[in-house]
Amino acid sequence: MVALTVANVARSVQRGRAPQATTRGARFVSLVAAVAMLAAASTACGRREASRPARTSAAAAAALTPITGAGVKDLIAARRGRVVLVNVWATWCDPCREEFPDLLRVRRELAPQGLDVVLICADFASQLPQAREFLARSGVDFPTYFKTEKDEEFINALEPRWSGALPMTLLVARDGHRAGFWEGKASYQTFAAKIRPLLVPQN
Amino acid sequence: MVLTFVTATSMLALTLGDSAPAAAVKMKNLDGRELAISDMAGRNGTLVIFSCNHCPYVKAWEARIAAVGNGCQGKGIGVIMINSNDPVAYPEDSFEVMQQRAKERGFAFPYVVDATSDVARAFGATRTPEVFLFDGAGKLVYHGVVDDNAEHADKVEKHYLQDALGALVAGKTPAVQETKAIGCSIKFRPKA
Numbered sequence: 001m002v003a004l005t006v007a008n009v010a011r012s013v014q015r016g017r018a019p020q021a022t023t024r025g026a027r028f029v030s031l032v033a034a035v036a037m038l039a040a041a042s043t044a045c046g047r048r049e050a051s052r053p054a055r056t057s058a059a060a061a062a063a064l065t066p067i068t069g070a071g072v073k074d075l076i077a078a079r080r081g082r083v084v085l086v087n088v089w090a091t092w093c094d095p096c097r098e099e100f101p102d103l104l105r106v107r108r109e110l111a112p113q114g115l116d117v118v119l120i121c122a123d124f125a126s127q128l129p130q131a132r133e134f135l136a137r138s139g140v141d142f143p144t145y146f147k148t149e150k151d152e153e154f155i156n157a158l159e160p161r162w163s164g165a166l167p168m169t170l171l172v173a174r175d176g177h178r179a180g181f182w183e184g185k186a187s188y189q190t191f192a193a194k195i196r197p198l199l200v201p202q203n
Numbered sequence: 204m205v206l207t208f209v210t211a212t213s214m215l216a217l218t219l220g221d222s223a224p225a226a227a228v229k230m231k232n233l234d235g236r237e238l239a240i241s242d243m244a245g246r247n248g249t250l251v252i253f254s255c256n257h258c259p260y261v262k263a264w265e266a267r268i269a270a271v272g273n274g275c276q277g278k279g280i281g282v283i284m285i286n287s288n289d290p291v292a293y294p295e296d297s298f299e300v301m302q303q304r305a306k307e308r309g310f311a312f313p314y315v316v317d318a319t320s321d322v323a324r325a326f327g328a329t330r331t332p333e334v335f336l337f338d339g340a341g342k343l344v345y346h347g348v349v350d351d352n353a354e355h356a357d358k359v360e361k362h363y364l365q366d367a368l369g370a371l372v373a374g375k376t377p378a379v380q381e382t383k384a385i386g387c388s389i390k391f392r393p394k395a
Contacts, residue, residue: 090385
């Protein structure tokens with residue numbers, strides 16, 4: 001049971017998503033999963049990493065994975081059945097940093113009901129150390145991504161309505177349809193109001 | 204509601220063939236003169252650049268913008284760069300910093316203050332830098348970015364703006380007329 005759960009967690013982590021409980025009332029499983037995930041993380045980091053301050057291990061967990069626009073679409077497709085909130089941000093973008101806590105709050109509160117939050121950093125490659133530092137400081141301990149493709153291809157692949165201004169947030173419903181699009185900063189209330197109706201359990 | 208707003212904004216954005224809106228609105232130039240877009244119109248065309256001082260994408264492109272803008276002299280293409288950002292929100296976008304920046308970068312064209320941000324609103328401009336190029340008849344023939352690589356000038360493969368300007372001078376329609384890039388959102392002043 002535990003071994004299976006660990007395997008599931010490992011796969012989930014590999015796919016860059018939070019592990020899901022497959023049955024109702026699976027809190028215990030979730031707890032085991034969380035413990036397993038922590039164990040896996042500390043094993044991955046090694047003993048020396050584990051003994052470092054929390055900030056460093058958060059930075060390690062918040063590793064940025066390269067992604068293209070097509071990659072984002074694949075990632076969304078692979079999460080069919082979940083509600084997905086995709087946010088493109090950059091460290092130099094003040095409104096992005098301002099809305100970041102709201103995005104994390106949305107994830108914290110609504111992930112258990114079926115929401116995945118996909119954060120994509122659009123910083124220049126030379127700024128990635130600052131991006132990692134920001135993620136760590138914000139307490140991001142889940143996998144996030146950074147854009148490796150040229151802007152135009154990336155923008156058009158993600159959302160043709162997007163002019164390129166940051167931040168940009170895209171909401172994808174369980175059936176894959178685009179349920180929301182924000183160019184510019186939005187708030188927890190705005191995101192949550194749009195997301196909650198999409199999380200109603202499907203029959 | 205936000206979706207509606209975005210849609211409304213998109214509807215306001217200029218499309219190819221449109222004339223420059225708010226072309227007669229006077230804006231304060233670095234030398235204190237009041238200039239309008241129409242004052243800068245050239246016989247072969249007019250280049251309108253929405254920019255600012257603080258944005259890293261602007262900074263990355265600034266030397267190339269200066270080179271392209273300065274290169275328009277003698278080609279019958281007028282150039283005007285507009286800062287629509289609210290310096291209250293972003294002190295680096297103040298008039299004084301505009302003056303410093305123009306000096307450092309050697310802008311040989313006007314850099315003016317859109318004091319209400321309404322010129323940017325009229326264009327449907329959303330980010331910095333964002334360029335609009337009008338032909339000699341005043342019709343929009345190119346809208347978008349400077350080139351395809353903000354980060355690395357030496358790795359640019361497509362010189363969109365330069366190519367569009369070349370086409371205009373040659374009396375042709377640019378091969379690529381609309382492009383996009385990531386950029387800083389324009390920090391609009393609150394509406395009066």
